[in-house]
Amino acid sequence: MIREMTKLDFEAFWPCFESVIKAQESYTFDPNMSLEMAYKLWCEMPLKAFVWVDGEQVLGSYYIKPNGMGPSDHICNCGYMVDVDARGKGVARQLCEHSQQIAIELGFQAMQFNAVVSSNEIAVKLWKKLGFKIVGTIPLAYRHGKLGYVDSYVMYKWLLT
Amino acid sequence: MIREMTKLDFEAFWPCFESVIKAQESYTFDPNMSLEMAYKLWCEMPLKAFVWVDGEQVLGSYYIKPNGMGPSDHICNCGYMVDVDARGKGVARQLCEHSQQIAIELGFQAMQFNAVVSSNEIAVKLWKKLGFKIVGTIPLAYRHGKLGYVDSYVMYKWLLT
Numbered sequence: 298m299i300r301e302m303t304k305l306d307f308e309a310f311w312p313c314f315e316s317v318i319k320a321q322e323s324y325t326f327d328p329n330m331s332l333e334m335a336y337k338l339w340c341e342m343p344l345k346a347f348v349w350v351d352g353e354q355v356l357g358s359y360y361i362k363p364n365g366m367g368p369s370d371h372i373c374n375c376g377y378m379v380d381v382d383a384r385g386k387g388v389a390r391q392l393c394e395h396s397q398q399i400a401i402e403l404g405f406q407a408m409q410f411n412a413v414v415s416s417n418e419i420a421v422k423l424w425k426k427l428g429f430k431i432v433g434t435i436p437l438a439y440r441h442g443k444l445g446y447v448d449s450y451v452m453y454k455w456l457l458t
Numbered sequence: 459m460i461r462e463m464t465k466l467d468f469e470a471f472w473p474c475f476e477s478v479i480k481a482q483e484s485y486t487f488d489p490n491m492s493l494e495m496a497y498k499l500w501c502e503m504p505l506k507a508f509v510w511v512d513g514e515q516v517l518g519s520y521y522i523k524p525n526g527m528g529p530s531d532h533i534c535n536c537g538y539m540v541d542v543d544a545r546g547k548g549v550a551r552q553l554c555e556h557s558q559q560i561a562i563e564l565g566f567q568a569m570q571f572n573a574v575v576s577s578n579e580i581a582v583k584l585w586k587k588l589g590f591k592i593v594g595t596i597p598l599a600y601r602h603g604k605l606g607y608v609d610s611y612v613m614y615k616w617l618l619t
Contacts, residue, residue, distance in 0.1 A: 433594015
């Protein structure tokens with residue numbers, strides 16, 4: 298089930314969130330940031346944040362926000378995170394499909410990911426399957442925890458038909 | 459002369475800043491934002507902001523900030539603005555060259571512009587001349603005040619030799 302995220306949900310999700318940012322393999326967040334800072338970035342600064350829950354367990358989450366202001370506020374940006382133990386079950390796909398629907402309801406016309414780490418092949422493959430295209434490659438944009446400097450992709454999808 | 463920007467400088471520069479954002483030809487800022495909001499975005503949230511001054515007159519300005527956090531905090535982002543009446547005098551070039559020097563002093567390794575409006579040909583040409591490459595094209599990313607939807611470019615330069 299996907300529903301809006303509460304502060305309690307975020308606290309329940311924090312161990313997963315923290316392990317993801319500490320691994321430094323996918324997110325451009327400070328790996329040492331606090332729960333409060335992460336909550337601010339993931340839930341308070343964006344327009345909305347959602348969770349994928351199975352009973353009491355928070356298995357995944359995403360936020361949605363405008364990617365730019367004024368003349369670019371028709372494009373939104375989302376970030377997705379899934380618990381390591383819940384991967385391969387279609388949680389990320391469901392979150393992304395949900396986010397596209399919410400984006401359209403909120404009046405956005407396109408969705409853009411600014412920094413998909415190129416070595417995160419599972420994510421790149423999934424976003425492509427869901428209709429996103431690589432529209433840019435930023436050289437050496439990410440200091441990967443295991444691989445050193447790797448490129449990042451800008452990915453984009455026009456949402457309206 | 460280029461020096462760090464004060465609040466007074468920003469107030470002096472505001473008529474220029476406001477006319478630029480109201481034109482909706484180059485910046486992804488809300489065209490109706492207040493001086494206080496603009497000051498926050500241009501001077502307070504970035505790491506630093508500088509002005510190009512001729513005596514009392516503020517003819518141009520730029521900000522510098524990290525483009526990402528954590529594993530991407532080696533790339534900076536800058537924005538430049540030049541008074542309409544001072545264009546063609548090399549102010550933007552000097553600001554950009556200055557910003558690259560400051561970026562290196564601050565420890566950044568690369569510089570990225572996330573949304574160079576494709577129809578802003580003078581800017582695109584200048585950034586190319588100064589060593590930036592187009593590494594991405596975001597389709598219909600900008601609602602231009604005169605031209606309607608136009609693409610935006612992601613431009614990038616590795617600063618270290």
